[in-house]
Amino acid sequence: MPCPYDVRGVSNPCHNRRSPVRSVSRRTLLRGSALGVAALTVAGCASEEPKPVVAAPPDPETVLLNQLIAGKERTVALYASAASAKLAPFAERHEAHLAELRRRLRDKLLSSASSAAVPSSPPSPAATPPSPSATPSPSRRPTLRSLRDLEQKAAALRPRQLAGVSPALAQLIASIGACEAAHAMALSRSL
Incomplete structure (x- = not known):
């Protein structure tokens, strides 16, 4: 292939060794391009530090449901340790509350896991504040x-738990509080 600069009377820059324009072979050009792309790729990867994955804060309703469940479990355990036939209806109502709270928590976790890319985990027991109910003592039975x-403490706590929750959960919490208030009244009459 003839040089495009071959013109009579004009010096050819391709053959002139003193010319600032030098011929570059295709092989040299491709090597340089490949090295440049590789250098940019490596430099791009090395310049960014991996950002730590920050877990989303737990859903307030999920935290509240976990607290309510823990409190109801302690209440059911107290009624079970009382071992009185007269208290059986009270214990059954608390067990029904516990079953409904667990169902709501399960449904909430399933819906949040299906809508989120990373399912949120329920809060750890250490992060859950204590419930107003007491842990039963194995050596003595609870008194009326x-x-x-x-029951009075639990019923008094329920209105404060209504703020910021869904209407369905607010209705459940309010009805649980009403039941606990009725229990407190019935237990007061038994004293």
């Missing part, structure tokens, strides 16, 4: 007075 006090 202690059960009444437990």
Whole structure:
């Protein structure tokens, strides 16, 4: 292939060794391009530090449901340790509340796991504040007075738990609180 600069009377820059324009072979050009792309790729990867994955804060309703479940579990355990036939209807209502709270939590976790890319995990027990109910003592049975006090404290706590929750959960919490208030009244009459 003839050089495009071959013109009579004009010096050819392709053959002139003193010319600033030098011929570059295709092989040299491709090697340089490949090295440049590789250098940019490596430099691009090395310049960014991996950002730590920050877990989304737990859903407030999920935290509340976990707290309610823990409190109801302790209440059911207290009524079970009382071992009185007269208290069986009270215990059954608390067990029904517990079953409904667990169902709501399960449904909430399933819906959040299906809508989110990363399912949120329920809060750890250490992060859950203590419930107003007490842990039963294995050596002594709870008295009617202690059960009444437990029911009163739990019923008094329910209105504060209504803020910021869905209407369906607010309705459940309010009905649980009403039941606990009725229990406190019934236990007061039994004293």
